[in-house]
Amino acid sequence: MASTGQPASSLKRSAVRDEDQLIITPLGAGSEVGRSCLHMSYKGKIVMFDCGIHPAFSGMAALPYFDEIDPSRIDVLLITHFHLDHAASLPYFLEKTTFKGRVFMTHATKAIYKLLLSDYVKVSKVSVEDMLFDEQDILRSMDKIEVIDFHQTLEVNGIRFWCYTAGHVLGAAMFMVDIAGVRVLYTGDYSREEDRHLRAAELPQFSPDVCIIESTYGVQLHEPRHIREKRFTDVIHSTVTQGGRVLIPAYALGRAQELLLILDEYWSSHPDLHKIPIYYASPLAKRCMAVYQTYTNAMNEKIRNQFASTDPFDFKHIFPLKSIDEFNDTGPCVVMATPGGLQSGLSRQLFDKWCSDRKNACVIPGYVVQGTLAKTIINEPKEVTLTNGLTAYLNMQVHYISFSAHADYAQTSTFLKELMPPNIILVHGEANEMGRLKQKLLSVFADGNTKIITPKNCQSVEMYFNSQKMAKTVGKLAEKMPSVGETVSGLLVRKGFTYQIMAPEDLHVFSQLSTGNIIQRITIPYSGALAVIKYRLKQIYEGVESSMDEESGVPTLLVHDRVTVKTESENHLSLHWTADPISDMVSDSIVALVLNVSREMPKLVVDSETVVNQDEDSKKAEKIVYALLVSLFGDVKYGEDGKLVINVDGNVAQLDKESGEVESENGGLKERVKMAFQRIRSAVKPIPLSGS
């Protein structure tokens, strides 16, 4: 028994510490690009960011490492944008795992998510055996997804979160999560550069404690936007005027819209190009238009002003192309086709057809994932393998002009310098690129106060935030500022992570709880005189006051300041009191006494008896105290001057039974003995008669 004390308390302490530990685990996108998914827990609350798939894999292999976590414990799942590598495993996660938390994304993301994933299912149905989810799963997931508007602050289960514009694509968001005052910013994919239709990522108003930031472009620097655009239009212009064809492999939604805006504008200002058609080959092209026309509020001022006069997404020079069968390949043209990585589909078919003609050109307009053909041809190999397995010469020109709206090094470092987060976690980048970024950032934040971490998948980052619990004392209790050493007693009310201390009377003012009183009136048959009762009561209780009832003039007795005894009629007495454990006990004793009195005639009792009893009682109490202490601490002896000496593993404590004072070298033992003695004493003498 004696030894159970210490380990239990250390267990408790470590449990407290665990709560203060913030753990972030990438389940995907840890030192890689693709299948973004981060798991974060703090104070027993669990948040997951993004839920993507890896575009270079298929089936289960493309999923983030969901096995590492317990989906049923996640409170909130936040999706930053609709790209497949950030959102595409969501239907799987919602429908095929035990996840039962809440999911949030922005309005535009939700609308495009459905379009994009339905298309993804259709495309992969042809090529993939083990489908992760089907059309029905997507529809069902739509009902579970809730929407959040930019800057809107929501609270789920004590987790507060809101989002900022992230640039990148329509509806892309950066999430700020606040759990018990510790803020974590997850940027998702972001860009600090305004383009034709999107706003630049905002700089959050508050500096986060942890910033989880993408590092796709590592230490690379983007060319200025106008130079990029000029290179892009120049390549296309010269290729088509020389009779060549231009292939632009791009993702269906997101950056494609920006490129189309550029092309449409360029064609408008160059009438000589009007006879050369531009095709946008995506089944989603038309369907996504409605979304782009509706969620203009997520775009920048420039394009919103354009909407006021004409619809900028109603392209004059760009024609939709449903499939390669419709395509009449007779002369120079520009085709933007999916997928962006040239893995399969229309873009690959056109590539196979055009790659050996040196007049043609392929413009790769954005980041391409490792392992795709698009990545291979950037290095301009002499030969390429076609879909049918044959090899062909790669004669077409390949240009890599990045329009993918990810932050470059300049943007990332300024963004971080503005925010100055004490902890930076790099995700969503290739390991090498990420390493270089880390080195460079370390030189920027050379003061050593900034930690930069690049976890791999499933590698947890642990941080401690020693959050101090602050409470607000309100209402009557706070009428006077306390001074050190004073006692504060009241109700401690916790809601979420906020604490308030208040007087019980104020509970209904500051919370939706209310307090109650139970007033009890019990009638007892009794036909004797009240004086007899008073006499008997006086032998038990110190405070028995006689008075008169104001209304009826009936004599009453107030016992122990708690219970009123009143003659109701000739044959009845009544007891009145407000319920609480002590009063209930007092009333019970009065009831017992009254019943006894009415049964037998009053007996004379010798006064001294009670004194003897008191002595015996205190001896008994002392014995009990001793026995209980022995059972708790083992080695307990009576020391000199009546103190108890307690010896636990060589640590000695001396306990003064009268005052409850404890002396010991060991602080922990001192606390424990003191606490134990207080409890024992309140158990042995539950009614502090002196107090009343």
Next chain:
Amino acid sequence: SECINFSQQVSEFDLFTLDDIDSAFQNITRLTYSQNYHIPGKGEGIVIAPHAAGHLLGGTVWKITKDGEDVIYAVDFNHRKERHLNGTVLLSFARPAVLITDAYNALNNQPSRRQRDQEFLDAILKTVRADGNVLLPVDTAGRVLELILILEQFWEQHQLTYPIFFLTYVASSTIDYAKSFLEWMSDSIAKSFEHTRDNAFLLKHVTLLINNSELEKVAGPKIVLASMASLEAGFSHDIFVEWAADTKNLVLFTERGQFATLARMLQSDPPPRAVKVTMSKRIPLVGEELAAYEEEQNRKREEALKATLVKEEESKASLGAELSAGDPMAVSAKITQPSSNAAGLQFSAYRDVLIDGFVPPPSSAGPMFPFYENSAEWDDFGEIINLEDYTRNNEDMDHSSIPAEDDVNGKLDEGSASLILDTTPSKVVSSEQTVYVKCSLLYMDFEGRSDGRSVKSILAHVSPLKLVLVHGSAEATEHLKQHCLKNVCQHVYAPQIEESIDVTSDLCAYKVQLSEKLMSNVLFKKLGDYEIAWVDAEVGETENGTFSLLPLSTPTPPHKTVLVGDIKMADLKQYLASKGVQVEFAGGALRCGEYVTLRKVGDSVQKGGSSGVQQIILEGPLSEEYYKIRDHLYAQFYSL
């Protein structure tokens, strides 16, 4: 800007110009619902957040927070979910320090939405089936969106073919904007768009019109939603004059007319047989008038030129003198010199609006919105025009072929643009005309505000510590005030105009740090969202000078037991019955078994009152039953 359109058409309007509107918009910060906006600078520490109010698109209940205390400004809210809007989230706020709300609807109660919609559609159908026309005077945007959706859905469901028109100067822009504000609308609208990309405002049955010439081409019965709702001006005014004499027609009001408007007159009971209306028209100046006008303009220009010269002289002169004294002189010269009679008039008009706007005239029964007669002020030469304004607008028009850079909200339909930007000298001609009202008149409440009964229950639920009532007739305000004093809180204010009230919170508070040692010994009891415990602690001080709470060094003093819980007698009855006790209500008390009674005194509804503690009286003779019932009753509370 439609407001300007109308005013321009029927009278001289010079309170502000389109440019003023644009520059005002530059200063507006846009927030989204539930966005916590931390006020910078002077207001440091104050957080304001808009929350959905229902009623109108973008309608807001404001929550202003400082030091954990909330002030909520909630007027014109609607708790009911509608077609285009969600209901207000006001109910999710609990116990704000101050709630400011309106008493506008305190005395009105509404039928259910379904019933009201049915009556609305029935009335319209009855009229068109009897070959009559229906006029719905509406405002440019706002509640009309709900009406359009009701009609649109009903027409779709029943495959009706009667034409519906939405006629305002900016009808098509209104609907275009509505289409791109789905994030702000009801869940069902957002959902249908996410699933099918069907924008609810892609109207199939309602035709948008920006002038009434097209309307005249349509033969047969039709339904027209035309602005303005007051019938004082605009298309609705003209159509009313045209249609009023035909008994087959129906004018259906969907909101209460504002005081002293034609709409209000027609809503009176019984409706007037005939009304006098002012017909105003803007006609170009011709012949002598035009010549005189031009002469006047030239004279003004010369004067202005002279003034500038004078000003330059003065500023040159003052340059030598001390600068600070010279400047105001120059400025005042600039203001007063070029302005002739006209500018003086203009200035006094401003003042009227700023000061007298909300003062009820002695004749009116209650507070009212400012209303201006259409008494056009013009001199012998027609209207007074500031030529410069118009020439600048002319330049604007030259640019308007290129998409305007900063003019998001200046989107105007061509018809109205030409009206505003027209520089040909013109004047307003008015004539009075008597219109005999033979058509049916009907008023149905589609204002989208919570009705009296709901407002009362919402207030009881939110139960602010202090309540301020504004915007309502004297009668309604008094009624709601009395109700709230009894049922909501002790501090209810209904200030008069220009009356200041002090609602400073008498709340005391200080912050303390909870030490680990204390917290490790606290055992919380969970009650719904709350966790609650009794603490006895000693005040200590931390290194940085704040208070901290430490465990007591002396034995814990006894404290009065606190019973936490909210007892509903009905629930208690059910609970006791489930435990096999015979229970029934008798004379306001709950009789349990044969002899024991339970009574509740001290109203728990009145949370703000001093007797916020509910008292339950348990009475009975000494018996086993008494103790059994007491145990059951104790089980309803958490004792601390």
